[in-house]
Amino acid sequence: MAWQSPIVVHPPAADGGRRVTVRGQDVGVARSDRDLMEFLRRAGLGEADMALDDPHLVEWRGGAHVWTGP
Incomplete structure (x- = not known):
């Protein structure tokens, strides 16, 4: 199995909007x-663990960090 x-x-x-999955589970659409x-945060990551890059x-x-739309 490939690393992901x-x-x-x-x-x-x-x-x-961009669909987001956490550990293979769909958690919603981010804008x-x-x-x-x-x-x-809802998935249990603390703020210190949230390095989006x-x-x-x-x-x-x-x-990365491309948000388009209205």
């Missing part, structure tokens, strides 16, 4: 870093 980051931020949808941080923690598909 525990958190995956999927490519932006047409409305700019900003703030949304993403809330999903991670750490590729060992977060895999950004379709571009």
Whole structure:
């Protein structure tokens, strides 16, 4: 089995939202870093553990920190 980051931020949808999965479980659609941080908090990560640019923690598909839409 290939190694995968525990958190995956999927490519932006047409409305700019990005689906987020944590350890393979869908946790919602984020539209900003703030949304993403809330999903991670709910998944049990402490603020000190939330390094959004750490590729060992977060895999950004379709571009890192790219939030588009209205």
